[in-house]
Amino acid sequence: MSTRIPGFYNLSPNKRLEHLAKHANLSKEETEIIKGGKGFSVADADRMIENVIGYMPIPLGIAVNFKVNGKDIFVPMATEEPSVVAAASNAAKYTYNTGGFTTSYSGSIMRGQIQLTNVNDPYGALARIYENKEKILAMCNEQDPTLVSLGGGAKDLEVFVIDGLTQKMVVVHLLVDSQDAMGANAINTMAEAVAPVIEEIAHGKAILRILSNLADKRIIRARGVFENPFQDNEEAMENFLSAYELALIDPYRAATHNKGIMNGISAVVLATGNDTRAVEAGAHAYASMTNHYQSLTHWERGENNSLVGTIELPLAVGLIGGATKSHPIATLATKIMQVETAEELAGVIASVGLAQNFAALKALAGEGVQKGHMKLHARNLAIMAGAKENQLNEVVKCVTQKGSYRFDEIKEIVDTMNKME
Missing domain, CATH: 1.10.8 (Helicase, Ruva Protein; domain 3)
Known part of the structure; x- marks a missing residue:
């Protein structure tokens, strides 16, 4: 089914759901879960977190007009903010006839960090840790044979000597392929298991043993060509590009610019039961990797007064573990999207972020966002x-x-x- 449904926003919630049910082959029971008639209860909430007294519903909307890597995708978005779903849908419409969004993925490598203090010879310790790399990786992989059997697991390590305020610290990074999981639990388990061994090798004291949410080896990129969005209006085009340029050089503007991107990204991350805080922390850290906080997107003129937009950011999302499987709505959200891998999911999410940024800049270049x-x-x-x-x-x-x-x-x-x- 095409995601180009004119007047979708004018339909009743039930009619919209009927469209999705046909597209994703949802059962009557599954549509009732989405409508809130059954499925998630206080008992379910009590199994997920502590001290439960109830749960707080968040509106679940559907962004239309999205085509990602040649595939039409209805995108579930969980958000309380008006205009987010509408803006993403409208923006995606400009890319539909030019092929939609195209994505690429660097892989599913996550980092686990082990911090060592009280090391008398930090550079010697660095060398000894590398000398024992295979032993350390083997011990990591003993912790999760299932992940290893699927082609994942600990693949490599990196060691750094970092100047602290009072001493030089040695920090070991375990590079773990988490496949279609976000990977936090697997990586933390590995880090805690090998910390005593690394401590002994380094002749130091292991303090932190936890993953990093700056997933700079799990990068997703998305590109879209937005077809003549200003109808040959040169002034509007210049205004758009000027607004983007400010986000490259001014952190005050970049913060709001990237917040708009995360309006879309976090809404899909939440709808699919993934960790919004981890994704947001990683995105903002990545925007600062050059020691200057700046835009996560880039915009250029294309042919025939089109705009070419690209986005690049770390996206540690998965289809396995956590609320992605324990929350019934999250499970149905991924079914509606018809994504089968973490790479596909990340590609859709990044595309939504790029669309959201286009919509915000287009509004700012014209009448403003407020109207x-x-x-x-x-x-x-x-x-x-x-x-x-x-x-x-x-x-x-x-x-x-x-x-x-x-x-x-x-x-x-x-x-x-x-x-x-």
């Missing part, structure tokens, strides 16, 4: 003002026609409606 955002936010304001369900559409219509979204004015409209009933 469109507030139009979608009007329903929330109407609810805050006390509007009833049967009044919401009329309230939104009134304020949209007026072009003003002030809360006091919306409250006045709602109060007037209530007096007339």
